[in-house]
Amino acid sequence: MMLGAIETGRILMAAALMAGAGVVLGAVIGAIARIFRVEGDSRVDLVTELLPGANCGGCGKAGCRDFAKSVVSGENPPGKCPVSTREQVGAIALALGVEVGEVAHKKAVVRCSGTLFTSDRVAYYNGIHKCSSAMLVGGGPKVCRYGCLGMGDCARKCPFGAIEIINNLAVVHEELCVGCGSCAAVCPRGVIAIVPAAAHVHVFCNSPEKGAQKRKVCRSACLGCGKCVRKDPEKFELEAGLARVKYSAPELPTAETVEAVGCPTGALAMTERHRQKASEETNAK
Amino acid sequence: MKYLELTVGAALVYNFVLSRFLGICPFLGVSKRLDTAMGMSGAVIFVMTLASGTTALVYRHLLRFTFRGKAYDLGFLQILLFILIIAALVQLIEIVLQKSSPKLYQALGIYLPLITTNCAVLGAATINAQNGRTVLDATIFGCFSGVGFALALLLFASLREKLELASPPKAMEGTPIALVTAGILAMAFSGFAGLC
Numbered sequence: 001m002m003l004g005a006i007e008t009g010r011i012l013m014a015a016a017l018m019a020g021a022g023v024v025l026g027a028v029i030g031a032i033a034r035i036f037r038v039e040g041d042s043r044v045d046l047v048t049e050l051l052p053g054a055n056c057g058g059c060g061k062a063g064c065r066d067f068a069k070s071v072v073s074g075e076n077p078p079g080k081c082p083v084s085t086r087e088q089v090g091a092i093a094l095a096l097g098v099e100v101g102e103v104a105h106k107k108a109v110v111r112c113s114g115t116l117f118t119s120d121r122v123a124y125y126n127g128i129h130k131c132s133s134a135m136l137v138g139g140g141p142k143v144c145r146y147g148c149l150g151m152g153d154c155a156r157k158c159p160f161g162a163i164e165i166i167n168n169l170a171v172v173h174e175e176l177c178v179g180c181g182s183c184a185a186v187c188p189r190g191v192i193a194i195v196p197a198a199a200h201v202h203v204f205c206n207s208p209e210k211g212a213q214k215r216k217v218c219r220s221a222c223l224g225c226g227k228c229v230r231k232d233p234e235k236f237e238l239e240a241g242l243a244r245v246k247y248s249a250p251e252l253p254t255a256e257t258v259e260a261v262g263c264p265t266g267a268l269a270m271t272e273r274h275r276q277k278a279s280e281e282t283n284a285k
Numbered sequence: 286m287k288y289l290e291l292t293v294g295a296a297l298v299y300n301f302v303l304s305r306f307l308g309i310c311p312f313l314g315v316s317k318r319l320d321t322a323m324g325m326s327g328a329v330i331f332v333m334t335l336a337s338g339t340t341a342l343v344y345r346h347l348l349r350f351t352f353r354g355k356a357y358d359l360g361f362l363q364i365l366l367f368i369l370i371i372a373a374l375v376q377l378i379e380i381v382l383q384k385s386s387p388k389l390y391q392a393l394g395i396y397l398p399l400i401t402t403n404c405a406v407l408g409a410a411t412i413n414a415q416n417g418r419t420v421l422d423a424t425i426f427g428c429f430s431g432v433g434f435a436l437a438l439l440l441f442a443s444l445r446e447k448l449e450l451a452s453p454p455k456a457m458e459g460t461p462i463a464l465v466t467a468g469i470l471a472m473a474f475s476g477f478a479g480l481c
Contacts (some may be wrong), residue, residue, distance in 0.1 A: 007359075009355065010357065010359070013352065013357050013359060014359050014361075014362055017347070017359060017362065017366075018365065018366070019367075021347075021366060021369055021370070022369065025369065025370070025373040027378070028373070028377065029373060029376055029377060032377055032380050032381065033380050036380050036381055036383065036385070037384075038383050038384055060409065099296035
């Protein structure tokens with residue numbers, strides 16, 4: 001009985017001590033925080049509010065707040081944000097009284113068109129459904145060492161939901177993509193490129209191997225035949241068996257160009273066609 | 286003799302990192318570059334000194350007391366209370382520094398919260414409590430423990446900067462060679478054993 005009383009007393013004392021310490025320390029910190037309050041730059045909050053708040057990192061900063069700080073300090077122009085529309089950037093520039101800066105809109109493109117049906121697999125992969133995991137097992141199930149693995153690491157990473165996986169191929173929805181580059185950074189194959197948003201025609205292949213070898217394992221690869229380069233050397237170039245669109249050229253290829261070239265495998269295509277083709281269930285083999 | 290143990294003993298013979306193996310996390314984490322190591326060292330010395338003094342004060346006067354003629358020994362609350370006090374103390378220092386000394390805040394700023402609940406800081410407080418040191422002794426011990434930590438961290442950071450230029454075998458690159466280096470550094474420090 002006596003022991004019980006003492007124990008209760010100790011427990012109560014311990015609880016009271018901790019509660020007291022908590023209350024006192026909390027009150028002291030609260031009071032000191034009031035007394036020693038430091039006024040932050042209110043412009044940073046203002047700019048943060050005007051930014052999209054996606055924290056995608058497309059500007060090269062650690063997030064929207066970090067970018068806002070750099071805009072206020074003059075390190076970056078507001079136009080460096082790839083996500084903001086022209087109006088949003090204008091609002092920020094107006095609020096701070098600075099120049100808009102160059103708005104370089106970009107977007108992502110998956111340079112592969114090898115779906116489940118058009119490209120071959122060397123094995124059945126039953127592991128964790130992630131490209132990064134699949135890469136660890138002998139470089140993934142695809143025969144092609146350069147193409148899209150289609151397990152959606154990029155789609156999960158995209159803060160804007162702009163990537164869809166159709167028949168084991170990542171496809172970018174242009175209208176949603178802002179070109180922040182999060183997807184390109186996670187892709188273990190490096191198959192995603194960040195290109196100017198104005199470009200609508202791309203070569204949907206990433207393999208630098210010889211045409212004949214590619215033909216064996218994929219029905220939609222660029223064979224490196226050079227048909228497009230011969231047709232329009234201004235807009236295309238050939239490097240190591242792979243044609244590329246010259247994105248820095250003054251004129252970008254259009255739908256007419258694609259038609260005029262008539263790519264034998266359809267690797268050179270418009271972005272919409274890439275999306276359509278991904279959903280077609282054709283096995284040409 | 287007592288003060289020899291509290292100063293040289295704390296800094297070299299019973300060095301927190303290299304012979305007590307406390308605070309290994311910042312030792313490996315912020316030792317990649319010398320300037321970050323310097324910032325961290327300053328913060329550690331600062332916090333350890335203040336935390337040791339404060340916790341000794343609390344331990345001696347708050348955990349053992351007589352209430353209504355009954356003596357209470359609440360020593361079992363030691364760790365809980367120490368963590369609470371150290372965390373609150375660092376928070377306070379940060380707030381005060383930000384206002385009163387922005388220069389110092391910029392130098393220590395990001396490192397202060399990092400070491401709030403570090404085991405080296407808590408370890409210094411606990412060792413003081415175990416030895417029943419007075420507030421003054423505890424503060425001296427805390428300060429020189431911090432100096433010892435700083436010495437180890439700066440030595441290691443300089444070594445790691447040199448290691449960047451060396452070309453060890455592929456399997457040893459990065460963390461493995463750093464850990465081996467830390468081990469050899471600890472062996473060198475064991476030469477101080479028996480000094481006091």
